Amino acid sequence: MPMELTQSRMQKIWIPIDHRPSLPRRRYRACGPQLTNSPTVIVMVGLPARGKTYMSKKLTRYLNWIGVPTKVFNVGEYRREVVKEFSSYSFFHPDNEEAMKVRKQCALAALRDVQLYLKEEGGQIAVFDATNTTKERRDMVLDFAKENDFKVFFIESVCDDPSVVASNIMEVKLSSPDYRDCSSAEAMEDFMKRIDCYQVNYQPLDPDNHDRDLSLIKVLDVGRRFLVNRVQDYIQSRIVYYLMNIHVQPRTIYLCRHGESEYNVLGRIGGDSGLSIRGKKFSVALCKFLEEQNLKDLKIWTSQLKRTIQTAEALKLPYEQWKALNEIDAGVCEEMTYEEIKETYPEEYALRDQDKYYYRYPTGESYQDLVQRLEPVIMELERQENVLVICHQAVMRCLLAYFLDKSADEMPYLKCPLHTVLKLTPVAYGCRVESIYLNVEAVNTHRERSEEAKKGPNPLMRRNSVTPLASPEPTKKPRINSFEEHTASTSTSLPSCLPRENLNLNNSQNQF
């Protein structure tokens, strides 16, 4: 047994030359622990307007970004597909037998899609987003999971603060398709009655007794308090940690690159050069911009490379340096121009264009490695309020992909030009982006997808299981057979429970 190894050309992973079929197939993660083999169903629990969908979507976005294929199954959307016209809260009245039947069918349809996603479509986690407020309903889901060998993790949101509930209704319910033809006041009144319909039969999770053996987290009062029971594995522990770090305080995140550097001007990648004259001008402009933003308690973060620190210095405010924010390590290609790389390492040059996300520079890093490196930054960004992150092109693309729910495929081609600040504000279920160019000229460092890359990835290439995906479009087809013939709509847009103005969300029409 010679222990002969070869290094994969794209990801620079060492693998044995003779593929012994007896050993289980290894999945090369950039970040450690093997995913458990059983997929997990996350079951949301709670009255309407308690933030279940907010948490579902946010959690899904996070899990996909760290490379865990996750998808939300929102039962309300299934219901909207089947019941074309929403009449009023009386649909949700517990005595409305016809409606109860429909609602149950929708839940079952959603679960069938969960099964498909986890068993046949490569999904690892399915988020079953519905009220699930009765033991009976939860038992049904538990049975379903048991039959399919899925793990189950419950996330319950409990909140009795009327102002929070009212504010949620305003933020995301009034603009729901259900209330398309209503005034705000009418919608609010109807929704409150809708909540009452559920309240009557609400059986919260009871980890002290009945639900002692379930894995769950109860989120109380929008994160003031948590009850956690029987965390089973790594991914559940990450989910708990994530949920405990997010908050809903309004705040803004500013992302920008360092000012134009000497190397930028020379067309050289990487390195640790200082700012060019224009780069210094940008820093001054950035300082002025921040003053105008008039922010409360802005935190400023930089990398440990000279160019971001020089930029921050001009702001004359305290800042923190994070090594984790350093630019992607180009290994043997550090400080070269693209022409030099093409000449000296033509194969590497081509490989990178073929699959820019997975490609690792020899003795350097890949975007995939960057995501792993940046995860603690994302976690801390979630904890914080107003933050300005002065970083680098590849790093900024990774962070932006997290906030805008971009896939691994799109991430390395996101446009993050020099001297442009991206202002991100959480709103409804997503993030509003404003792009502010600070009016100081700079070179363009963006390389578009090459013709090679557009041909698509090499099917023979070994994939690592860490692949940020954009949160998949919700499955809308109800697959219910027992109804009036209708053709399931093939709408692919997101639920329009969002303010009418142009939001840049998972929408490919946005500028990125």
Added chain:
Amino acid sequence: MSDLQSQRAPQEGLRVCVTNCPTLIVMVGLPARGKTYISKKLTRYLNWIGVPTREFNVGQYRRDLVKTYRSFEFFLPDNEEGLKIRKQCAEAALRDVRRFLSEEGGHVAVFDATNTTRERRETIFKFGEENGYKTFFVESVCVDPDVIAANIVQVKLGSPDYIDCGNDEATEDFMNRIECYKNSYETLDENLDKDLSYIKIMDVGRSYLVNRVMDHIQSRIVYYLMNIHVTPRSIYLCRHGESELNLKGRIGGDTGLSPRGKEFAKSLAQFINDQNIKDLKVWTSQMKRTIQTAEALGVPYEQWKVLNEIDAGVCEEMTYEEIQEHHPLEFALRDQDKYRYRYPKGESYEDLVQRLEPVIMELERQENVLVICHQAVMRCLLAYFLDKTAEQLPYLKCPLHTVLKLTPVAYGCKLESIFLNVEAVNTHRDRPENVDISRPPEEALVTVPAHQ
């Protein structure tokens, strides 16, 4: 954790609490609930990730004051003499806490005592407020008699308090001691204590109640506490087999195993087999030499990039002689502060620790694991388990072809070192006496181990 530039808010007036104010962790719980176990482990973890932390065990203060322990009657709630002494001890401990946090640069103090009454906790909370500390309570609640009995056996019978007692006598006395606290025990309450920041750990981690986490460090503490467990297991640490570059005395790089290194890999396979370990997980780095080593085991393994050897930047693949020749200043600086020294375009041990933190966290979650890694990486991991300081860490001995078996026991870790009987070069370079930047080359190279 970001490397904060140490900016602490000036202690002025009523000590306004800015982001970097010190944290006072207050343990709560009946005796034998794992408070000291948690205190020590948490302290070890926080120090390892670079947060200066110290624990203050009030029982220890009591033992220092009351030379001989007689019986549980000392702890009776109506024993006025006993109460007086215990209060004095708590106050003495708090004075030391204040000195540590406000004068000695400590960031976190763990106040380890029962703190079972609301009154006692209010006193401590006020103390925290007066001094500008954030207070975080950690309560351990457990009613399982088996767990309590096991705790008593593990750590109480061997306590100085019971040095002259038989085990049965000691156990009986200790159970009576616990009774003394029970009547006045006021657990952290959902309503009465709703404004406090705390975590309540139930049944050794089956469930947790977390209230009002205020900042980054508290969030990290909660995450850590939720990932540790007490199930018996062993962690095996070793380096890859001897590599081609090892033979030549060169650092870093990504070479394969030497013939002796391959021998070692086979011996390791045999060793693992003989140990007969249940459900062993095997982890390697993404460098050829650790993977080659793992391949010999014939079991599934996981590659972690973060387990890669320290990046020596411009010094990669050089011998120490070459480093002395081409970068004498760097070489001297490294000897001056090996922990913090960062190779140009490379890393420091300090960077390594930050990089390895997720590995430690996952090691805490796991049970039996074998980690096949590298010299600097192994030093960092070992320092965590054996509670070594930043000064000691870079000089820990981690020779090739030697497996270190770590088994948690009582408040620490039992360490067994098993040399697998395959010769290898020595790669350990001790700190030379002369670390001055103007030192002559011979003095710089005096501790370099032999190589081809």
